Every structure is written in structure tokens, then in C-alpha cells.
Amino acid sequence: MTLILAFESSCDETSVAVVEDGRFIRSNVIASQVKSHMRFGGVVPEVASRHHVEQISQVYQMALDQAGVEMDQIDAIAVTYGPGLVGALLVGVTAAKTLAFVYHKPLIAVNHLAGHIYANQLSQALEFPLLALIVSGGHTELVYMADDGDFQVVGETQDDAVGEAYDKVGRILDLPYPAGKYLDQLAHQGQDTYAIPRAMLQEDNLDFSFSGMKSAVMNLVHNAQQRGEKIDTANLACSFQQAAVEILVDKSMRALDRYPQVRQFILAGGVAANSALRQQLAQTLAQKHPDLALLIPDFSLCGDNAAMIGAAAYSLYQQGRFVELDLNAQPGLDL
Numbered sequence: 001m002t003l004i005l006a007f008e009s010s011c012d013e014t015s016v017a018v019v020e021d022g023r024f025i026r027s028n029v030i031a032s033q034v035k036s037h038m039r040f041g042g043v044v045p046e047v048a049s050r051h052h053v054e055q056i057s058q059v060y061q062m063a064l065d066q067a068g069v070e071m072d073q074i075d076a077i078a079v080t081y082g083p084g085l086v087g088a089l090l091v092g093v094t095a096a097k098t099l100a101f102v103y104h105k106p107l108i109a110v111n112h113l114a115g116h117i118y119a120n121q122l123s124q125a126l127e128f129p130l131l132a133l134i135v136s137g138g139h140t141e142l143v144y145m146a147d148d149g150d151f152q153v154v155g156e157t158q159d160d161a162v163g164e165a166y167d168k169v170g171r172i173l174d175l176p177y178p179a180g181k182y183l184d185q186l187a188h189q190g191q192d193t194y195a196i197p198r199a200m201l202q203e204d205n206l207d208f209s210f211s212g213m214k215s216a217v218m219n220l221v222h223n224a225q226q227r228g229e230k231i232d233t234a235n236l237a238c239s240f241q242q243a244a245v246e247i248l249v250d251k252s253m254r255a256l257d258r259y260p261q262v263r264q265f266i267l268a269g270g271v272a273a274n275s276a277l278r279q280q281l282a283q284t285l286a287q288k289h290p291d292l293a294l295l296i297p298d299f300s301l302c303g304d305n306a307a308m309i310g311a312a313a314y315s316l317y318q319q320g321r322f323v324e325l326d327l328n329a330q331p332g333l334d335l
Ligand code: KG4
Pocket: 011, 135, 136, 137, 138, 139, 162, 163, 164, 166, 167, 178, 179, 180, 181, 182, 184, 269, 270, 271, 273, 274, 275, 302, 303, 304
């Protein structure tokens, strides 16, 4: 049995987990800072770093306690080293390096996006080759994995990430930050009545664009205000969500046309919690690729957490891919 102690602090959650064999969660403590950033309507990097510093020792202790393990039982220490906010990443990286030094443990550097993909391994073993759709606050990417640890980005957003678009549209509609979840709920109370452009749907590539949809919503709201008309926010939320989900599902099907050999299709990242996306992706796949396995993380594992970092780290552990104590944060790290 291999126990990995994992750290995640790339954005606004301080999280520490203990993961067994990359598959089983022994503990996964998440301290969210959402309330502190809410009044600013977005993550304030300096505030995020300070919270991580204040929280990390306690979260680490809780993760060990809840797992019922001591440091001498831990086989390796894993940490997210990018992408993310540099000041936030550095808190986790420094904590992990310090513990690796003090307790003489091997150190594993994990890409946050790989973590989102491997979150699925906490419910089902991954089978390669596979395709993953990563949808988060900072990224929207289609990734082909020929094998464990082998990432090929085959499509990505040319502007905003889909989560970012959700958050910006939510802000226009006066929803709390981060708005994705609230916009999703509001959408279910409305109907698809507003015309929102589906960008890049006609283009024969696997890339995305979401900033035009955000602008379309802004224009609809401004024009209505100028005419003294009232916007039906539930209908607007529904129309936006329908357009976003349609693009994501359509490009996923195109990716499957190009990579028909895959054994699994994986949804990953914070927006994987979106009810319409989960439902419409499952429905379309069942129709078009009934034999293909669709993996969607448990709701609790869609957002940022350290268990997914421990899951991704296990492959690197098995391959002996350890890093030195001069590891640095890489805010712009790619897959
Ligand atoms: O993966 P994540 O927790 O952080 C990043 O790595 O970015 O993703 C956060 C994003 C936010 O933009 C949030 O609004 C969005 O995920 N999100 C949702 C939903 N739940 C969270 N977006 C749409 N529908 C949801 N239900």
C-alpha cells in the first residue's frame, strides 16, 4: 500500500489529503476562502495567499488526523506546482518541500489540470487511450491521453474559460461569486428564449471561444436597460447555459470522431459539476457512442481539492518521477 500526502493551494481552496494507491481517499480536507473573496466579486491574489498561510498547518494536521496516519507511514509528498496564482501556489509548494526535507520523503510535483483529470480515478480506474474535457475557472481544454501520464492538448479556448464566462455572466446578472453554481440553478427556472451566439461551432477544429457569449449577454442587458425593458434573468441564464453546453458537447463529439479508439471519455474541473453539462453529455454519448464509458467525478471532487492531486501523483510515484527540493511554482504551467 502506498500513501501519498497531497497539497493543493493554486487558487482559493487550501486542501490537504491522504490518498491510498491513487484510488482511495483516506482524508481530503478543504478550507474554502470563497466567503472572503465574495465581497470583491472575484479572487484577490494577495488575500488568497494570506489565507493559505493562515490555514495550511491546521488543514495538514486535520488531514493526517482524519486519515489516522502519522508522517512515518507516508510514502511521498505531492503538491500542485501550477498553473495558478503564484503567491497561492508558493504556500503549498513551500509546505510540501519543508515536510519532504524534514521527514526525508520523496517529493512529487503535480500539474493542477492533471489533478482534475485524475479526480475520476478516485471512483473508477482510468483506461487508456482516453479523451478528457477539462472545464474549470481558468481552463477549457480537450486532452487526448494515449497512456498514463501522457497529455496531448488537442483543443482549447481561444479566450475565456467556460467557468470564467459563467462567473462573468453571473456578475452581470447580480449573482454571488463564484456564479457558476447559481447560474446553473437559475437556468433551471427559465427557458431558452434569448439568442446567444455559438462561437466556433461551424469551424472544423476542437477549439472553443466563450468571450462572445459573455458580450452577447452584456449587450442584451444593456439594450433592455436603455429601452426600459425588464430582462427575464432565468430565461437569459437558461439561454446562456444552453449555448455553453451545446458548444462543449458538440466539440467533444468532434474530438471523438478524430480519436475513435478511446476507451473512456472523462469530464473534469469545477464546471463538471454543471447539471446541464453532465446530463446532456451523458445523453449524447449514450446515443452516439453507447459502448464508450463516461466518467464524471463525484460532485465533491469537481472543484479544487488535494485528493485529486494525490491521485495524479500516484502514477508519477510508480514511474519514480520525483523532483528536487528546489521545486518552484510555475503559474503558467501547461499540461
Ligand atoms: O476547477 P475549479 O474549482 O477551479 C479552477 O481550477 O479554476 O473551477 C471553478 C469554476 C468557477 O468558474 C465556478 O463558477 C465553476 O467552476 N462552477 C460551475 C458550477 N460549479 C462550479 N460552473 C457552472 N455550473 C456549475 N454548477
